[in-house]
Amino acid sequence: MAGGDTATVPGTPQSLARSRPRYGEMAIKAILLIAALVSVATTVGIVVSLLEPTIKFFGEVSAVEFFTSTDWGPLFEPPHYGVLPLVSATLITTGIAIVVAVPLGLASAIYLSEYAKPRVRKFFKPVLEVLAGIPTVVFGFFALSFVTPLLRSVLPFEIEIFNALSAGLVVGFMIIPIVASLSEDAMSAVPNSLREGSFALGASRMITSLRVVLPAAFSGIVAAVILAISRGAGETMIVYIAGGGQPNFTLDLGQAMQTMAAFIAAAGSGDVPVGTVDYDTIFAVGALLFVMTFVMNFVSARLVRKYREVYE
Amino acid sequence: MAVLSTPRSAVELASKGRPVKEILFRTVLLASLALALIFLIALLTFVLTEGWPRLDARLWENMPSIRNPEIAGAQSAITGTLWVISLTAVFTIPTGIAAAIYLEEYADRTRWYNRVIELNIQNLAAIPSIVYGILGLGIIARTIGLGFSVITASITLGLLVLPIVIIASREAIRAVPPSIREGSLALGATQWQTIYRQVLPASIPGIATGSILALSRAIGEAAPLIMLGAVSFIRFNPDGIFASYTVLPIQIFNWISQSREGFHVLAAAAIVILLLILLLMNSVAIWLRNRYQKRW
Numbered sequence: 001m002a003g004g005d006t007a008t009v010p011g012t013p014q015s016l017a018r019s020r021p022r023y024g025e026m027a028i029k030a031i032l033l034i035a036a037l038v039s040v041a042t043t044v045g046i047v048v049s050l051l052e053p054t055i056k057f058f059g060e061v062s063a064v065e066f067f068t069s070t071d072w073g074p075l076f077e078p079p080h081y082g083v084l085p086l087v088s089a090t091l092i093t094t095g096i097a098i099v100v101a102v103p104l105g106l107a108s109a110i111y112l113s114e115y116a117k118p119r120v121r122k123f124f125k126p127v128l129e130v131l132a133g134i135p136t137v138v139f140g141f142f143a144l145s146f147v148t149p150l151l152r153s154v155l156p157f158e159i160e161i162f163n164a165l166s167a168g169l170v171v172g173f174m175i176i177p178i179v180a181s182l183s184e185d186a187m188s189a190v191p192n193s194l195r196e197g198s199f200a201l202g203a204s205r206m207i208t209s210l211r212v213v214l215p216a217a218f219s220g221i222v223a224a225v226i227l228a229i230s231r232g233a234g235e236t237m238i239v240y241i242a243g244g245g246q247p248n249f250t251l252d253l254g255q256a257m258q259t260m261a262a263f264i265a266a267a268g269s270g271d272v273p274v275g276t277v278d279y280d281t282i283f284a285v286g287a288l289l290f291v292m293t294f295v296m297n298f299v300s301a302r303l304v305r306k307y308r309e310v311y312e
Numbered sequence: 313m314a315v316l317s318t319p320r321s322a323v324e325l326a327s328k329g330r331p332v333k334e335i336l337f338r339t340v341l342l343a344s345l346a347l348a349l350i351f352l353i354a355l356l357t358f359v360l361t362e363g364w365p366r367l368d369a370r371l372w373e374n375m376p377s378i379r380n381p382e383i384a385g386a387q388s389a390i391t392g393t394l395w396v397i398s399l400t401a402v403f404t405i406p407t408g409i410a411a412a413i414y415l416e417e418y419a420d421r422t423r424w425y426n427r428v429i430e431l432n433i434q435n436l437a438a439i440p441s442i443v444y445g446i447l448g449l450g451i452i453a454r455t456i457g458l459g460f461s462v463i464t465a466s467i468t469l470g471l472l473v474l475p476i477v478i479i480a481s482r483e484a485i486r487a488v489p490p491s492i493r494e495g496s497l498a499l500g501a502t503q504w505q506t507i508y509r510q511v512l513p514a515s516i517p518g519i520a521t522g523s524i525l526a527l528s529r530a531i532g533e534a535a536p537l538i539m540l541g542a543v544s545f546i547r548f549n550p551d552g553i554f555a556s557y558t559v560l561p562i563q564i565f566n567w568i569s570q571s572r573e574g575f576h577v578l579a580a581a582a583i584v585i586l587l588l589i590l591l592l593m594n595s596v597a598i599w600l601r602n603r604y605q606k607r608w
Contacts, residue, residue, distance in 0.1 A: 028504045029418055035410030036419075039433050039478065042471045046443060049450030107344035115338060127349050133525075133590060134352075135532025137561045138359065138583050141568050145576060146358045173351045180348075206337040227438060234440020236535035237561075241568055261442045261535070268445060268539035274454060286446040290439065297438040 050290060053283035060277050066284070072247035072258075074267075074281045085249040086285065089164065089257035093239055096168025096253065097175060097232040102225055104172075105179025109221075112180070113187035114209045132177035140241030143170035148242065159254030162244025168253070170242065171235050175228040182227065186220025187213050219304050226300035230293040236261040260289045359587070363580030371581055375547045376563060381574030386582050389563035391549040392462070392542075393531060393589075396559055399466035400473070400530050405523045407470070408477025412519075415478070416485040417507055437475040444472045445536030453540060460541025463553040468536050473526040480522020484515035517604035524597040528590050534561035560586050 058066070061081045069082025108128070112121055148166040152159055159165060190213050198208040214221070244256025245266055258266070264286055272279045374385025411433075419426040448468035458464045488511050496506040512519075542562040550557045558566075560582060567579035 022502060025502055025504050029414070032410045032414035032418060035407045036414040036429050038407055038471075039411065039436055039474060040429060042436060042447070042474070043432050045451050046439070046447045049447050049455075050443075053450070104344045104347060107341045108348060111338075111341035111345055115341060124345055124349070127345075127352060131348060131352050133528065133532075133594065134355070135534065135561055135586060135590070137532070137534045137565050137568075138355070138587070141564065141576075141579055141583060142355045142358060144568065145362070145580075146354070173348065176348050204334055206334050230438055230440075234442060236440070236442045236538075237565065241565070261440060264442050264446065265535060265538045268449060269543045283446060283450065286443055290443050293438065293440055293443075294435070297435055301434065 046290065050283055050287040053280040054287040057277065057280035057284040060280070061284075070249045072249075072263075074278060079277070081281070083260075083285065083288065085247040086258060086260045086263050087288075088249055088251075089239075089243070089247070090233055090259040090261070090289075092251070092253065092257065093164050093168040093171060093243060093259055094229060094232040096165060097172035097235075098225070098229060100169055100172025101175045101179050101228055101232075105176045105224075105228070106183055106221065108176065108180040109183035109187060110209050110214070113184045114205065114213060128177040128180055131173070132181075134174075136174065136235060136237040137241070139170050139174050140238045143167055143238055143242035155254075157254060160244070160256050162242065162256035163254050164243055164257045165253040167239045167241075167243035171232050171238050174235065174238065175231050178228040178231055179224050182224030183217070183221045186217035186224070189220070190216040219306075223300040223304045226296050226303070230296040230300075233296075234261055234289060234293050236265050240265050260285050264289070356587075359580050359583050362577060363582070363584045366577050366581040367584055371578075371585060376545065376558075376566075378545065378570075381570075381572060381578050384575075384578055386560065386563050386578075386585070388546045388549055389558050389560045389582070390585070392546070392557040393559045395462050395550045395553075395555075395557060396465045396469065397527055397531055399462060399553060400469045401523070401527055403466060404470035404474050404477055404526065408474050408523070408526075409481050409519060411474075411478050412481030412485055413507060413512075416482050417503070417511070433475050433478055437479070440535075441472055441533055442535045442539075444468055445539035447471070448536055449539045459554070460544075460556060461554045462550050462557045465537055465540050465542065465557060465559070466553075468540060469530040469533060472533065472536065473530045476526035476529060477523055480525065481515070481519045484518025484522065485511060487518065488514045517600050521597045521601045524593050524600070528593045528597075531589060531593075532561055532586065534559075534565055537562055538565070560589075 066081050066083050068084070069080060070084045071080035071082045072085045073080040108124075112124060116124065143166045144162075147170055148159070148161060148163065151163075151166055194212055194216060195208055198212045203211070239257075239259045240262040243259060243262060245258055245262070246256050247258045247263070248255055250257070264282055267278070267282045272282065370383065370385050372385060372387055372390055374383055375387055376389070377384040411429075415426070415430065419429070421427065421430075445468065448464055452458055452464045452467050453460060458467075492510050492514065493506050496510045497503070501509070537559060541556065542558050543566060544556065544558070545566075546556055546558040564579050564582045564586065567575040567582065570576075
């Protein structure tokens with residue numbers, strides 16, 4: 001609007017822009033837009049690649065059996081297609097991971113944001129970054145060859161060589177950096193005036209952290225936890241290596257369990273012929289995992305927007 | 313009642329319960345951080361002591377063997393990793409930078425399609441990596457027909473880390489102050505000339521750091537490649553982008569799955585190599601960030 005119709009004086013930006021269309025500039029903008037659209041194409045590609053085999057799968061297998069039966073054995077004769085053992089294994093390992101990661105990650109975040117001196121922060125922040133950068137196959141090896149033998153010698157009850165407990169614990173340590181760094185961001189964003197107000201009323205540092213900073217940063221913390229849950233639920237290598245390969249509908253943490261992601265990896269590593277129900281099964285489980293993590297991410301983003309405390 | 317109790321509880325909070333509880337709380341917080349540190353140290357020490365006996369030239373001079381852990385090496389996996397990651401870099405870094413330039417410099421944020429692109433990138437960053445394996449299997453390997461080859465692996469990993477490159481590049485571009493752009497435009501440069509000659513050179517350190525971190529994520533990634541043929545037994549180095557391949561994390565995974573102890577030692581030794589590569593890349597990234605980062 002500024003300039004508008006009256007801007008006909010030669011030399012103003014508008015008249016220069018209008019005098020000669022710059023096709024080179026337009027072409028560059030188009031190329032850049034195409035690059036940005038690659039990410040959209042990725043999402044479309046994921047949905048398309050999941051959708052077709054999943055529809056075919058539900059043409060062969062009843063949805064009622066898939067969602068209610070507790071028997072999973074697509075390669076057996078006759079095959080069973082009850083996905084609940086995979087879902088329960090996913091929920092159990094993720095649950096163990098969250099029990100580890102939320103208290104430890106949150107306590108770390110409170111310490112870093114409210115207590116630590118700059119020197120201490122400078123030491124501990126890279127520790128969390130290194131932890132976040134370790135490949136999951138390495139965590140898997142550690143879970144199988146170190147944590148499981150350790151648990152077997154320490155725990156009073158028997159656990160199998162492949163078990164949900166060890167896998168879940170290590171997944172928990174893997175996601176600590178997500179909880180810690182995102183929560184710390186949220187707490188650091190709480191303005192100092194709130195802390196000063198609290199101190200002025202005589203509250204101690206602990207009370208200020210727990211009753212002022214934590215509630216003020218709550219939406220960010222919840223978002224961090226949900227993101228960590230979705231990372232844990234989608235984690236493949238650790239649960240595949242240390243959790244074992246048999247589907248198992250049980251609550252016994254000492255037993256082997258196969259999560260959804262581990263099933264996808266196990267079934268996908270063999271050369272499954274295209275067009276068979278076995279092949280479509282991989283995609284049906286993949287679709288379920290995708291929908292579950294997608295919903296969690298969506299809820300997380302929503303929570304942040306809805307409950308965010310806005311400070312100037 | 314409430315009015316009366318407030319000052320009393322404030323005093324209580326401030327002084328009475330303070331010393332013991334405060335110190336205890338602080339100790340618990342510090343212990344949580346220390347636990348994460350202990351876990352990390354235990355992991356590194358375990359891998360190093362376990363792999364030490366086999367950490368020698370056999371590891372990169374010999375090919376994998378399923379019979380004898382004594383002569384087995386990881387050469388095909390190391391060259392495979394180099395092939396896959398180089399191609400991933402060629403594909404994902406220019407795409408990521410271009411997308412970031414579009415979103416930061418050109419995109420009109422009031423348009424719905426630009427908001428869709430932004431939301432979509434945030435969402436992609438949170439999709440489990442195994443789902444990218446499904447994308448690679450269903451679309452890139454089967455529908456497009458690239459098969460189980462280096463290029464399928466590279467495109468899949470490239471798409472997986474693309475959000476990381478885009479997000480890091482956007483931050484680097486956003487950190488260049490508008491006055492630089494305005495100065496350039498005022499001197500008669502076009503928008504692209506401004507971006508290419510002013511904004512990009514100023515943001516290269518940040519972009520490079522983000523790109524290296526994205527590639528180091530790709531190097532360690534095993535889950536999607538399990539579905540893309542990397543688990544097959546490969547005793548040769550890849551000779552082109554359509555060759556069969558294996559990569560270091562997958563070779564490690566294969567050795568972990570073997571029941572014999574000798575292979576576990578080998579796995580630990582290969583993990584040390586993998587961690588050293590990652591350490592090197594991250595050091596370069598941190599050095600770049602510290603050396604070239606400008607403060608405006």
